[in-house]
Amino acid sequence: MAGFSISTVLLKTGFLHLTIGHVIMWLIAAAFIYLAIKKDFEPLLLLPIGFSIFAVNFPLAPLVGEGHLFYLFYHYGLEKEVIPPLIFLGVGALTDFGPMIADPKTLLLGAAAQFGVFVAFFGAILLGFNINEAASIGIIGGADGPTCIYLTTKLAPHLLGANAIAAYSYMAMVPLIQPPIIRLLTTAKERKIRMRQLRPVSKIERILFPFVGTTFTVLIVPDAAPLLAMLFIGNLFRESRVVERLLKTSQNELLNIVTIFLGLAVGSTMIADKFLKPEPIFIFILGLFAFAFSTAGGILLAKFMNLFLKEKINPLIGSAGVSAVPMAARVSQKIGQQEDPKNFLLMHAMGPNVAGVIGTATAAGMFLAMLR
Amino acid sequence: MEQWITVLEVAFFGLSGVFVALILLMWAIKLTSFAIRTFTKKS
Numbered sequence A: 001m002a003g004f005s006i007s008t009v010l011l012k013t014g015f016l017h018l019t020i021g022h023v024i025m026w027l028i029a030a031a032f033i034y035l036a037i038k039k040d041f042e043p044l045l046l047l048p049i050g051f052s053i054f055a056v057n058f059p060l061a062p063l064v065g066e067g068h069l070f071y072l073f074y075h076y077g078l079e080k081e082v083i084p085p086l087i088f089l090g091v092g093a094l095t096d097f098g099p100m101i102a103d104p105k106t107l108l109l110g111a112a113a114q115f116g117v118f119v120a121f122f123g124a125i126l127l128g129f130n131i132n133e134a135a136s137i138g139i140i141g142g143a144d145g146p147t148c149i150y151l152t153t154k155l156a157p158h159l160l161g162a163n164a165i166a167a168y169s170y171m172a173m174v175p176l177i178q179p180p181i182i183r184l185l186t187t188a189k190e191r192k193i194r195m196r197q198l199r200p201v202s203k204i205e206r207i208l209f210p211f212v213g214t215t216f217t218v219l220i221v222p223d224a225a226p227l228l229a230m231l232f233i234g235n236l237f238r239e240s241r242v243v244e245r246l247l248k249t250s251q252n253e254l255l256n257i258v259t260i261f262l263g264l265a266v267g268s269t270m271i272a273d274k275f276l277k278p279e280p281i282f283i284f285i286l287g288l289f290a291f292a293f294s295t296a297g298g299i300l301l302a303k304f305m306n307l308f309l310k311e312k313i314n315p316l317i318g319s320a321g322v323s324a325v326p327m328a329a330r331v332s333q334k335i336g337q338q339e340d341p342k343n344f345l346l347m348h349a350m351g352p353n354v355a356g357v358i359g360t361a362t363a364a365g366m367f368l369a370m371l372r
Numbered sequence B: 001m002e003q004w005i006t007v008l009e010v011a012f013f014g015l016s017g018v019f020v021a022l023i024l025l026m027w028a029i030k031l032t033s034f035a036i037r038t039f040t041k042k043s
Helices: A006-012 A020-037 A043-056 A069-079 A083-094 A098-102 A106-112 A115-126 A131-142 A145-155 A157-172 A174-185 A203-218 A222-240 A244-251 A253-267 A279-306 A315-321 A327-339 A346-371 B002-039
Strands: none
Touching: A020 A043, A020 A157, A043 A069, A043 A157, A043 A253, A069 A083, A069 A145, A069 A157, A069 A253, A083 A145, A083 A222, A083 A244, A083 A253, A098 A106, A098 A203, A098 A346, A098 B002, A106 A279, A106 A315, A106 A346, A106 B002, A115 A131, A115 A279, A115 B002, A131 A145, A131 A157, A131 A279, A131 A346, A131 B002, A145 A157, A145 A222, A145 A253, A145 A346, A157 A174, A157 A253, A157 A279, A174 A279, A174 A315, A174 A327, A203 A222, A203 A346, A203 B002, A222 A244, A222 A346, A244 A253, A279 A315, A315 A327, A315 A346, A327 A346, A346 B002
């Protein structure tokens, strides 16, 4: 029988292994939990991420080592690519692509809003990140959490925690980040432009769209198939109107379940000795740049298109090309109504907004095709 | 220098790929809508 003494028992507790790094991570976790509860910043993600950071930063706790609980969430959920595509299924089931089908040129704005992704990619290289890390940081500019997580897990898994937190934080801060950029790049006259009401989209168009969408995106960027195929399957559930149970499950229970696992898995990567380095600070700065340039890219392309279009488009809808759905579209609507209270831009802005989701997934697929 | 060439290639082909994919999707949606309107037009 093994002999026990007070010292051997003490060594088995966490107290003697506690470091200042663990305490700092608890404070970071507390900040996320505070933002989630008090400020309502992406609470569905930041709350589980925050508590996961808190829990995994207890010394000796069997949570993140190989075979342990949170490791299993991470391994099967993220490394094995399960969670982000399932979230895309839910997003597809929740998304109305009607405004984009009614006005397909808004897809161009969704593409232009990926500009920031590539600006941040350059910025990250200049700051000393390697090319795979730079791509995973750049994708933060797409403002699409699941895509950012998907790409980072494949190209730079050690940056997962910082990238995911940056992506979701900036998505929550869309109403703070975008308005100054929008005002800087547009005139009051441009912000007052009224757009003609969108045409109604028939049921057959809506049902065919998932097939058309899958064909033309997956043929060009096969690496984006796990995300885009699931997005379009979810949308087919929605538009077919014959699988109400599957639709509701995709929109609610399944999405909620995978969101819990996603939060815990992402938080579990933020362990003191891996996270407390200068890189996360650079990632937050680059993420902000990416976001700002993506917003600018959408607005500037809208202004450029107006040089050729008979019916002008309000450049405010260009800023909605970042895929934070529907917050970016709401920002366009709000700023438009500050100039002209009778101008309703929300549905017009939803076009580039949902196109941005496809654009960001496509950008991620392009990075994967070239770098993996 | 070689690294920068790779970086430029990735950025160029990456952004071009996004535009090509979404422009093709745009035309595919337009064509689908046109075809549906044409074939379902009441005579």
